[in-house]
Amino acid sequence: MNVLEMRGVTRAYEKGVNVLENLDLSVEAGEVIGLLGRNGAGKTTLLRIAIGMLAAQAGSVRVFGLDPRREPLAVKRQVGYVSEDQVLPGFLTVNGVIDLHRRLYPDWDQDLARDLSSRFHMDADQKIKNLSKGQARQVALLCAVSHRPPLLLLDEPAGGLDPAMRREFLETAIQMLGESGTTILFSSHHMTDVERLASRLVMIHDGQKWIDSALDDVREGYCLVLAPASATVDTAAILRHPRCLTVRRRDDAVRAVFELDCAEADRVARGELGLAGARSLPLNLEDMFIELVGGGRS
Amino acid sequence: MNRALWRSHPSRSVFVFKWFAMTASTSMLWFGAVSFLMAAGQVGNPHVLLSCGWLFPAFFVAFGPFGDRASEFATLLPVSSRRLWTVHVVTVTVLSLLLLVACFAPLTWLIGMLAARTAERPEQSVLLAAQLPRFWSHGVAWLLTLVALTATQRPDLARVPRTRAWYGRQLTFVLGATAGMFGIGALTGVSAAALVALASLAWLGLSWRRVPAALALWPQEAVAGTRRTAAAPLADRLAWRRRLPLWAIIHLGAAKHEAMHLFSIPFVLLVGMWLSDWPAVVLEAGLVGVVFVPITAYMLFTMAATPLFRLSRFDWLPISRDRLLVILFLPLIVLLALGDLSGQWIAERQGPRTEALVFSGDPDTYGVRMPAEYFKLAWGEPPAVTTPSGRRIDPPDTWRPTLLPQVVLYKPYHTPLGTSLDDCAWQLERASRDIYGQAVPAAVFRDRYLTVDPAGVVVPRQTDGLTLQRDLPDLKPRRHPGLPAVQVMLVAFYTQLSYLILLLFYRPGRSEAARKRAYGSLLGVLMAIHIGQFLTSRDSIGSIWKVSTHGVGAERLAVASGSGALAPGRADGSRRAASILPCGKSSAPKSGPSSAGGRPAGRALG
Numbered sequence: 001m002n003v004l005e006m007r008g009v010t011r012a013y014e015k016g017v018n019v020l021e022n023l024d025l026s027v028e029a030g031e032v033i034g035l036l037g038r039n040g041a042g043k044t045t046l047l048r049i050a051i052g053m054l055a056a057q058a059g060s061v062r063v064f065g066l067d068p069r070r071e072p073l074a075v076k077r078q079v080g081y082v083s084e085d086q087v088l089p090g091f092l093t094v095n096g097v098i099d100l101h102r103r104l105y106p107d108w109d110q111d112l113a114r115d116l117s118s119r120f121h122m123d124a125d126q127k128i129k130n131l132s133k134g135q136a137r138q139v140a141l142l143c144a145v146s147h148r149p150p151l152l153l154l155d156e157p158a159g160g161l162d163p164a165m166r167r168e169f170l171e172t173a174i175q176m177l178g179e180s181g182t183t184i185l186f187s188s189h190h191m192t193d194v195e196r197l198a199s200r201l202v203m204i205h206d207g208q209k210w211i212d213s214a215l216d217d218v219r220e221g222y223c224l225v226l227a228p229a230s231a232t233v234d235t236a237a238i239l240r241h242p243r244c245l246t247v248r249r250r251d252d253a254v255r256a257v258f259e260l261d262c263a264e265a266d267r268v269a270r271g272e273l274g275l276a277g278a279r280s281l282p283l284n285l286e287d288m289f290i291e292l293v294g295g296g297r298s
Numbered sequence: 299m300n301r302a303l304w305r306s307h308p309s310r311s312v313f314v315f316k317w318f319a320m321t322a323s324t325s326m327l328w329f330g331a332v333s334f335l336m337a338a339g340q341v342g343n344p345h346v347l348l349s350c351g352w353l354f355p356a357f358f359v360a361f362g363p364f365g366d367r368a369s370e371f372a373t374l375l376p377v378s379s380r381r382l383w384t385v386h387v388v389t390v391t392v393l394s395l396l397l398l399v400a401c402f403a404p405l406t407w408l409i410g411m412l413a414a415r416t417a418e419r420p421e422q423s424v425l426l427a428a429q430l431p432r433f434w435s436h437g438v439a440w441l442l443t444l445v446a447l448t449a450t451q452r453p454d455l456a457r458v459p460r461t462r463a464w465y466g467r468q469l470t471f472v473l474g475a476t477a478g479m480f481g482i483g484a485l486t487g488v489s490a491a492a493l494v495a496l497a498s499l500a501w502l503g504l505s506w507r508r509v510p511a512a513l514a515l516w517p518q519e520a521v522a523g524t525r526r527t528a529a530a531p532l533a534d535r536l537a538w539r540r541r542l543p544l545w546a547i548i549h550l551g552a553a554k555h556e557a558m559h560l561f562s563i564p565f566v567l568l569v570g571m572w573l574s575d576w577p578a579v580v581l582e583a584g585l586v587g588v589v590f591v592p593i594t595a596y597m598l599f600t601m602a603a604t605p606l607f608r609l610s611r612f613d614w615l616p617i618s619r620d621r622l623l624v625i626l627f628l629p630l631i632v633l634l635a636l637g638d639l640s641g642q643w644i645a646e647r648q649g650p651r652t653e654a655l656v657f658s659g660d661p662d663t664y665g666v667r668m669p670a671e672y673f674k675l676a677w678g679e680p681p682a683v684t685t686p687s688g689r690r691i692d693p694p695d696t697w698r699p700t701l702l703p704q705v706v707l708y709k710p711y712h713t714p715l716g717t718s719l720d721d722c723a724w725q726l727e728r729a730s731r732d733i734y735g736q737a738v739p740a741a742v743f744r745d746r747y748l749t750v751d752p753a754g755v756v757v758p759r760q761t762d763g764l765t766l767q768r769d770l771p772d773l774k775p776r777r778h779p780g781l782p783a784v785q786v787m788l789v790a791f792y793t794q795l796s797y798l799i800l801l802l803f804y805r806p807g808r809s810e811a812a813r814k815r816a817y818g819s820l821l822g823v824l825m826a827i828h829i830g831q832f833l834t835s836r837d838s839i840g841s842i843w844k845v846s847t848h849g850v851g852a853e854r855l856a857v858a859s860g861s862g863a864l865a866p867g868r869a870d871g872s873r874r875a876a877s878i879l880p881c882g883k884s885s886a887p888k889s890g891p892s893s894a895g896g897r898p899a900g901r902a903l904g
Contacts, residue, residue, distance in 0.1 A: 072512035
């Protein structure tokens with residue numbers, strides 16, 4: 001049984017503007033998945049639907065085989081959630097928030113909470129409203145992971161944090177729990193974080209899933225082809241190629257992303273597509289993201 | 299855990315401040331309504347009083363922050379949605395009832411005061427007092443109804459989106475509950491209120507069953523969009539904004555709510571009118587204006603200081619802070635000035651409606667009566683006057699400032715019970731000279747307006763008392779131009795002092811929280827001054843007039859001090875004072891046979 005199963009999920013806030021459109025996603029136990037997409041691509045909506053804070057308008061969602069809208073308590077007890085704009089009650093102390101969570105989660109691991117508290121140098125008597133953004137996020141993380149959830153959902157968890165804090169935060173959340181078998185689905189705009197931590201990559205654009213592959217496959221299986229943009233180059237014809245994902249003209253060059261390794265892409269460009277002077281370049285994750293979201297969809 | 303959920307309820311964070319503002323506004327409206335009614339000769343119209351107290355909580359429950367049922371934090375917790383919803387309903391009910399109590403309690407006190415004041419018309423006291431249990435019970439019941447109607451809308455949502463339809467529904471609920479409050483409430487008693495409350499609770503109970511397993515942050519259905527499909531029409535609708543000058547865009551941008559800011563324009567104009575001569579002339583409520591100086595400053599300070607919290611929105615613009623301050627506050631000052639000018643213009647055109655000089659035959663209020671602005675200030679004791687018949691009259695103190703007990707405000711035309719007809723007429727002649735600028739001969743009063751009843755007491759000849767202004771249309775009471783000016787200056791003083799203190803908290807190193815605390819404390823002080831005026835005069839509603847009289851005295855004292863006429867021991871103090879005070883004359887009669895004498899009279903200031 002998959003930890004998270006989404007089938008044909010569609011969600012719109014305004015009529016005619018689907019944030020998610022017929023989206024399928026299956027997450028198996030122990031996977032660490034990086035969720036990529038531009039602002040407004042639907043990452044937050046997807047995570048909120050997964051935990052039951054939002055209802056899908058079409059399709060089905062199952063978390064551990066349960067519908068998060070019908071059995072929210074059973075789902076929430078097995079899920080940890082941290083988001084960038086999560087606001088903890090400012091009037092509570094750090095200890096107060098931890099105590100509240102301890103009483104709500106039967107599987108609360110007080111030792112883990114104590115370890116994390118000490119690792120983050122938390123002042124237990126400090127009120128939440130007096131904490132810095134990073135400190136408040138650490139408290140939220142502590143509360144999200146100390147019941148050892150089988151599934152951890154992180155929505156831009158390190159957004160707005162400085163590099164050192166971000167590294168510490170993600171190492172704690174993802175490496176520590178990932179190593180212990182927790183399934184993690186996290187969204188991020190930091191490609192280096194995704195490359196370092198995720199085993200699988202899901203990219204959402206315009207409400208649909210563009211890429212859903214193991215990270216190694218993404219690194220090796222995609223290639224950028226650059227060709228001089230002469231008048232005879234037909235970009236529509238390039239885009240019609242079944243392995244071409246995007247194509248666009250920029251700086252007197254035609255740039256196309258192929259779902260092929262570089263040698264194969266080179267052969268296709270020069271041979272099948274007749275692009276004289278074309279050359280192929282490997283793509284890192286950030287370049288691929290920019291090329292994909294900046295070009296047309298095949 | 300319920301306590302933590304209750305404490306983290308979204309409404310609580312904004313409630314305290316709004317509760318305070320609401321209570322203050324309600325109190326102000328009530329006292330305004332009472333003042334107006336008393337000026338209009340209707341001591342208590344219960345429906346006006348009740349509506350003032352009801353509408354604030356009703357609108358607050360319908361349109362306030364109670365639409366947020368659970369924070370995002372709470373929706374993430376493994377807590378059942380029914381529990382969250384129950385916490386929400388209990389929180390909203392408790393806060394609403396607190397607000398109702400805060401708004402109704404001053405009314406109850408006020409009705410008690412009215413009852414004491416209207417002893418001569420006991421039926422009104424009885425009427426008002428009889429309204430109280432029904433008023434309270436129906437208030438609670440219909441507010442519960444409103445809570446129930448609001449809370450049971452879209453029970454699947456953690457936050458109800460504020461769409462146009464939502465506003466329409468909420469307004470319908472308020473109007474319905476108000477109709478119930480004043481329709482059913484007026485016709486039925488406490489038992490009917492209990493039935494309404496029970497029905498509301500039953501409705502809440504039924505709705506509890508409709509709450510789904512999980513609260514959602516957003517409705518499941520998509521709403522008609524504006525982002526893509528309606529972008530063009532929306533841009534067309536807002537085309538006027540593009541034509542606004544930069545200062546107007548900045549000014550509106552600093553407002554908490556743009557629409558509310560625009561709606562406040564007539565209010566600011568009214569404040570300006572209130573501070574002008576208009577209420578004194580048209581409503582004959584000049585004395586009341588003084589009482590409202592602190593609360594007017596409170597409202598102005600609220601309007602003036604709120605944009606300060608939003609200055610950071612414009613920090614990125616190449617505009618100096620000085621220019622920003624001008625942009626933010628000049629429109630307010632211009633509006634106030636326009637209101638003031640309008641008030642003066644209306645007052646000039648309409649003229650006074652009621653007689654400025656009256657003679658009361660009522661034993662409680664016997665004698666020559668006039669607005670307190672025609673009273674005079676003296677240093678030491680009020681100077682005694684000796685009438686043409688040789689009778690010596692010692693005017694009693696009307697007001698003696700606690701901090702400056704040497705100064706006294708007094709009525710120079712005092713006629714105690716037992717004063718003869720000739721002496722009363724003589725005092726009225728003197729008073730008419732001061733009030734109208736020309737003396738109406740004593741013989742006119744003696745022969746036309748006064749008579750002696752069988753008990754030997756001088757009383758008005760006609761049932762409608764003195765009708766000088768009606769009989770002699772050329773007679774116009776002389777307004778004291780200094781009084782509205784001082785009133786404006788007092789408001790400006792309170793406002794600016796508060797503002798300057800708040801600005802101290804804008805120095806580097808002061809936190810936003812400290813600024814907010816200072817802001818709240820300053821508002822608290824202004825409100826305490828306002829309420830203190832009434833709390834320090836507990837005996838009857840008439841004390842409002844006493845407070846007003848004290849206020850007029852303080853204003854005149856300020857005028858006299860400013861001119862230097864108050865300095866004790868100045869040989870020419872009397873003459874200096876005569877040139878600045880409204881009558882333009884000393885209290886010593888010019889035509890009378892004698893002047894102050896007898897006891898060691900104070901130096902007359904007016």
